[in-house]
Amino acid sequence: MKKIILLLLFVPLFSIGQDAIISDGPYIFIEKNKLIKKSIINSEVIFSDLDKSSYDTLYLPEKSTYNNVKKIIALSDIHGQYDLTIELLKNNKVIDKELNWNFGKGHLVIAGDIFDRGDKVNEVLWLVYKLEIQAKSDGGRVHFVLGNHEFMVLQKDLRYIHKKYIESSKLIGLEYDQLYSDKTILGRWLRSKPSIIKINNNVFTHGGVSEEFLINRGVDFEKINLMMRYYIDTPLEQMNSSIYDLYNGEKSLIWYRDYFKEYGEDLTDADISKILKMLNTKHIVVGHCSYDQVVQLYNNKIFGVDSSIKNGKYGEVLLIKKRKFFRGTLKGELIEFKKKSN
Ligand code: ZN
Numbered sequence: 001m002k003k004i005i006l007l008l009l010f011v012p013l014f015s016i017g018q019d020a021i022i023s024d025g026p027y028i029f030i031e032k033n034k035l036i037k038k039s040i041i042n043s044e045v046i047f048s049d050l051d052k053s054s055y056d057t058l059y060l061p062e063k064s065t066y067n068n069v070k071k072i073i074a075l076s077d078i079h080g081q082y083d084l085t086i087e088l089l090k091n092n093k094v095i096d097k098e099l100n101w102n103f104g105k106g107h108l109v110i111a112g113d114i115f116d117r118g119d120k121v122n123e124v125l126w127l128v129y130k131l132e133i134q135a136k137s138d139g140g141r142v143h144f145v146l147g148n149h150e151f152m153v154l155q156k157d158l159r160y161i162h163k164k165y166i167e168s169s170k171l172i173g174l175e176y177d178q179l180y181s182d183k184t185i186l187g188r189w190l191r192s193k194p195s196i197i198k199i200n201n202n203v204f205t206h207g208g209v210s211e212e213f214l215i216n217r218g219v220d221f222e223k224i225n226l227m228m229r230y231y232i233d234t235p236l237e238q239m240n241s242s243i244y245d246l247y248n249g250e251k252s253l254i255w256y257r258d259y260f261k262e263y264g265e266d267l268t269d270a271d272i273s274k275i276l277k278m279l280n281t282k283h284i285v286v287g288h289c290s291y292d293q294v295v296q297l298y299n300n301k302i303f304g305v306d307s308s309i310k311n312g313k314y315g316e317v318l319l320i321k322k323r324k325f326f327r328g329t330l331k332g333e334l335i336e337f338k339k340k341s342n
Contacts (some may be wrong), residue, residue, distance in 0.1 A: 024122055024168045028185040030057050035185070038172055045171050055185045059192035061229065064221035066141070066199045069107050072320040073328065074204060074303075076111035076147070076287025079310035080118020080162060082127070084330075088315045091332035099127065101134035107199055108135065111287040112147020112206030112254065116160035117310055125186050144193050146228070147206035147287060148254040151247055153177055154190065156235045182233065195228040195253050196221050201282040202320060207256035208286045208302075211271070214278045217246070228253070259302045260289045272298045283325075285318060294318045294327045296337045303337075 025039040028050070035050040035057075073094055078085050089095045096102040108131065114124050132142040149160065156177050169176040180187040196205040198221060203209065217224060231243050239247070246252060250264075258264035259272070276282060287306040294316045295304040303325065309315035317328040326334040 020164070020167075022164050022167050022171075024164065026126075027122070027172065027179045028055060030183050030185065030188070040168055040171055043167075043171065057185070057188065059189045061192045061194065061225065062143075064194055064197050064225055066107065066197070069105075069141075069199050070321070071103070071106040072109060072199055072202065072318075073103065073106065074109040074111055074285050074305050074318045074320070075307070075309070075315065076206065077113040077290065077306040077308075077310055078110065078118075078124055079113055079116055079149070080121040080124060081309050081312045081315075082118075082120035082123040084309055084312055084315055085124060086127070088309070088317060088328075088330055091330060092317050092319070092328040093332070094317075095131065099130075101131050101138055101140065103135065103138075103140055105139040107141045107143060109143045109145060109197070109199070109204050109285070111145050111204050111285060111305055113149045113287060113306075114144070114147075115153045116149040117162065118312070119162040119164045121162070121165070122186075125190075129186065129189060143197055143199075143204070144190075145197055145204050145206060146190070146193050146195050146254070148247075150190065150193075151232065151254060154180065154187075154232050155247070191229060191232055194221075194225040196224055198279075198281060200320075203279055203281045203284045205284070205286060206254045207252065207288045208259050209253065209275055209279060209284060210251040210256055210258060211275055211278070212251045213253065213256070214275070219278055219280075224253070254288070256286075257289050259284075259286065259297055260304065263289045269298055269301075272301050276301060293329075296325065300325060300337055300339045 021043050023041050026037045029036045034052055035054060037048045037050050039046045073092060086099060094103045094108055110128060115121050128142060128144055135142045154177060158176050161176055165176050169179065180190060182188060182191060248255060258267055283301060285303045285305055289304055290306045290308045291304055293307050303318055305318045307316040314330055319326040319328045319334060325337040328334055
């Protein structure tokens with residue numbers, strides 16, 4: 001009898017413990033005179049040397065403010081859900097069937113959190129990387145605005161990585177954050193990214209902008225982005241309290257939640273107007289707080305674009321066109337957010 005119970009206990013444990021066959025990458029490492037591409041195919045690491053000219057190895061930060069942009073699409077919190085993201089972008093005509101840029105001179109904003117939770121983070125990053133190049137050559141832009149999960153990984157907080165990436169790191173022989181170190185193509189590219197941008201009259205950031213943040217850190221977006229980039233490689237335990245707060249405080253750009261009463265403090269309309277005035281803008285678009293669709297608050301002053309793509313089942317985008325705001329559903333239908341006149 002004892003034996004049978006033991007057997008029943010151990011059989012499922014063994015099957016969970018077995019390592020799955022994985023494929024991942026490429027991770028491209030920058031050496032002095034060459035690039036080394038490491039891809040994992042069926043749990044085997046395949047190495048190949050690439051010419052140094054195959055990829056840019058220097059990524060300069062882009063400007064933080066853009067004007068006269070005709071159409072903008074924003075989404076966030078992809079969390080490694082590559083397949084759903086592709087479907088969403090295709091149906092909303094941002095990319096075509098071959099996954100190439102199809103949004104002309106439009107701007108695509110990814111408002112943070114591509115990393116963690118899901119198991120196709122690398123695929124999403126390379127897609128965004130490619131679209132950025134294609135968009136630019138069409139007169140459009142892709143902006144990847146960093147979220148708390150990007151900073152967590154780069155600052156060596158690996159609590160939320162999918163278990164597949166524990167395996168990937170082991171196979172390549174590096175800690176997971178080192179797969180995106182400053183000596184890799186995607187790592188350098190990530191380190192050039194902003195934490196806050198403004199397009200027309202819309203500010204985009206992952207968590208949100210608080211009055212406290214603006215009082216303490218100023219309103220100059222170039223300076224804020226420079227500051228956010230400066231400690232991107234500093235592990236949490238090495239930060240002093242002011243730097244820790246910049247990244248992890250409740251009022252930080254990447255963790256703030258107070259626009260949403262279900263998550264934070266529930267500000268008044270006057271509080272929001274004050275923040276908008278300080279920012280010299282009319283709307284703020286954020287991710288980080290999950291809903292089952294794109295949402296608006298404070299009569300279209302604030303938009304939340306975390307539509308729970310992370311669950312891998314459904315997601316939406318926000319389309320901004322001719323000063324109108326629309327939910328773009330997974331099927332690609334547009335539903336306008338009508339402003340209440342008061
Ligand atoms: Zn977040």
